[in-house]
Amino acid sequence: MGDYPIPKFHFQVEWGAAGNTDEPDLRFTEVSGLDKEIEMIEYRDGYNPEYSKVKMPGMVKYSNVTLKRGMFIGLDSFEAWYNTIVMNKVDRRTVTIKLLNEEHQPVVTWQLNNAWPVKLQSTDLKGDGNEVAIQTLEIAHEGCVIEYL
Template sequence: MADYPLTKFHFQVEWGEGGNTDEPDLRFTEVSGLDKEIEMIEYRDGFNPEYSKVKMPGMVKYSNVTLKRGMFKGLGSFGDWYKTIVMNKVERRTVTIKLLNEEHQPVVTWQLNNAWPVKIQSTDLKGDGNEVAIETMELAHEGLTTEFL
């Protein structure tokens, strides 16, 4: 059996405790921003005879994650979660993104810890277009873990 790279078009998104949510189905057309970066610290000790800085790892920085999906009549809205945000209070959720194989089993899982919406974007409207209406939600989070199954 030959080994092939994973395809990226078959995935699933869950949010809430154990994937529980008030929406019956969370289907997305795109998920982006699943990255993390270690900030670099440059330091030079005054007693160092070298005229160069030492580079050390610093804090981990996470990008916001963007979720896109088609708009459906009667299928809740990203806005429902967004409306829960008030000054100094936010409903934080665990968001799990699973890349699935041909048997619909997860092969890679990304988990966002303490995620909450920071931006909601509705679709653009065009009188001469025929595209599907897409809504977008951007999530901030406090940690990203990746697990290869």
């Protein structure tokens, strides 16, 4: 056990198709949306003498996850994955996000099951800026398994 919180800037994302060795090891600049929530159900029993609703846990709801990375010439893997979506045919993948320690070993992993792209956003353009071009991919998924190692 460490005496300090884990820094959040050292992470790795594995999102390529199974067996795809053409995908270079790119670093992402940001991952957001790693949350889940239990929906609340309010129920009022007509026989209950109290005039308030009972609150009960409902289904688990997952947010979409957003991945951001720098744009590279000739690298269009976000676009290629996005373009696989055609009339109910979706290339669903397992996406694994790993928070790493100083020795590059995972300390927390988030596994997103049956993930697929829902939004692809190119960089904004600015004539007086000097920032790196950032590409954004938003993915939906059907479940998140969090493991603390």
